[in-house]
Amino acid sequence: MGKPTATRVADMRKFHNKSKLGCKQCKTRRIKCDEARPLCRKCAHASLECSFLLDDVAKRADTQTHITPTSEKNCDEVQAACAKGQHTALSSLSVSTRPVNSQPLATLDMLDERFSALHIRLWRHFEHDFYQHQKELYPGLDELVALFLDTSLTTPYLLDGLLAYAAVHKSTVYEFHQSSYLLEAKRLQTRALALYNSERPVLSDETCLPMFLFSSLLSHHTMFEVRLEGQEDLRLAVDAITQSIPIQRGLHAIARAAWPMFTEQTQQTFIRSCQRETALVEGAPRPTEECDALLAHLERASFGPLYKHMCCSAVTDLQKRFNALSMGDTHSSWAAIQDWLVAVPAGYVELLKSFQPEALVILAYFAVLLHYGAEHWFIGDLGVRLISLISENLGPHWREWLEWPIRATMDRPNPYRGKD
Numbered sequence: 001m002g003k004p005t006a007t008r009v010a011d012m013r014k015f016h017n018k019s020k021l022g023c024k025q026c027k028t029r030r031i032k033c034d035e036a037r038p039l040c041r042k043c044a045h046a047s048l049e050c051s052f053l054l055d056d057v058a059k060r061a062d063t064q065t066h067i068t069p070t071s072e073k074n075c076d077e078v079q080a081a082c083a084k085g086q087h088t089a090l091s092s093l094s095v096s097t098r099p100v101n102s103q104p105l106a107t108l109d110m111l112d113e114r115f116s117a118l119h120i121r122l123w124r125h126f127e128h129d130f131y132q133h134q135k136e137l138y139p140g141l142d143e144l145v146a147l148f149l150d151t152s153l154t155t156p157y158l159l160d161g162l163l164a165y166a167a168v169h170k171s172t173v174y175e176f177h178q179s180s181y182l183l184e185a186k187r188l189q190t191r192a193l194a195l196y197n198s199e200r201p202v203l204s205d206e207t208c209l210p211m212f213l214f215s216s217l218l219s220h221h222t223m224f225e226v227r228l229e230g231q232e233d234l235r236l237a238v239d240a241i242t243q244s245i246p247i248q249r250g251l252h253a254i255a256r257a258a259w260p261m262f263t264e265q266t267q268q269t270f271i272r273s274c275q276r277e278t279a280l281v282e283g284a285p286r287p288t289e290e291c292d293a294l295l296a297h298l299e300r301a302s303f304g305p306l307y308k309h310m311c312c313s314a315v316t317d318l319q320k321r322f323n324a325l326s327m328g329d330t331h332s333s334w335a336a337i338q339d340w341l342v343a344v345p346a347g348y349v350e351l352l353k354s355f356q357p358e359a360l361v362i363l364a365y366f367a368v369l370l371h372y373g374a375e376h377w378f379i380g381d382l383g384v385r386l387i388s389l390i391s392e393n394l395g396p397h398w399r400e401w402l403e404w405p406i407r408a409t410m411d412r413p414n415p416y417r418g419k420d
Contacts, residue, residue, distance in 0.1 A: 333373035
């Protein structure tokens with residue numbers, strides 16, 4: 001028998017049936033699996049439902065703890081755990097993929113440090129400058145700022161969290177010293193988390209307010225870190241977003257469990273702080289059809305039912321957030337953004353991690369929601385930059401899919417509000 005030809009050798013190498021690590025689809029097709037997770041490249045190229053993806057989603061659902069719930073159902077479980085007096089640890093809230101500098105992060109040794117003149121300036125910034133920057137948007141914010149300051153004086157972890165928040169905000173105002181303020185914010189946030197976990201607070205009538213305030217600060221702080229990561233690199237931006245999702249879910253669950261414990265007076269303080277002078281656009285609610293074109297594209301696309309279900313579920317829930325935003329000022333743009341991050345299916349998050357084009361398009365639609373929240377200092381132009389990065393990454397083939405997000409971000413932020 002003669003020596004095999006190059007073509008025959010290629011045919012012989014095409015099939016592989018001895019790998020025990022490949023996905024089920026590649027084994028069935030008898031081709032070599034590259035074992036990339038959460039979706040192997042062979043399945044992604046063929047638009048098949050990779051078993052790795054399904055396994056990872058199931059595994060994540062089984063292993064998620066009460067700290068980082070993966071769905072609204074899990075948030076309910078966190079709320080129930082909090083109500084039973086169980087401590088919710090916050091081990092890490094950083095979504096940054098690169099360190100601020102090479103110095104080690106804070107340890108428990110920091111807990112004995114004295115406050116410096118810088119910390120007094122940060123306190124003053126939160127008390128005065130932060131309020132001055134935000135009062136045009138939220139005239140009732142003065143009550144909430146006073147509540148933060150008063151509560152922090154008796155809650156060490158909240159005090160450090162407040163100072164970290166002030167440092168982050170100050171970095172956006174005094175950009176010449178941005179790196180210094182960001183470094184101090186990282187240090188203070190780490191110290192705040194160490195204090196929180198050493199204190200091990202459980203929700204009660206006495207602790208519900210500082211825990212709620214702390215989770216509010218951290219949710220804004222976490223989104224700001226996403227904004228920092230989303231400057232010029234789509235991969236860094238996607239990594240930061242996917243890392244922030246379980247954090248936002250855990251913080252949201254703590255806040256939701258704390259809310260019923262407040263007195264009516266305290267609840268009204270929060271409600272008044274969210275009221276705005278800028279009115280909604282007059283007239284009937286606008287048609288809620290932001291995601292119609294995207295759903296139509298997904299329905300026509302030729303990929304498996306599981307993949308399609310994950311994408312359509314994420315889009316359907318995103319449309320709910322646009323709907324809520326169009327109905328009235330009882331639902332702010334930040335609430336809509338956070339609600340989607342809390343409710344988005346875990347399967348979609350896995351698709352996004354693997355940079356699937358359809359998942360990136362859905363992220364572009366979510367970026368419009370971010371654009372509508374651009375007035376929030378911790379969001380800024382993140383939405384516009386995300387859409388630009390996604391469009392550049394996907395190329396002209398996906399231009400039709402991205403038509404609405406690109407067009408929507410050419411308008412002024414949040415069309416559901418009247419002119420300032």
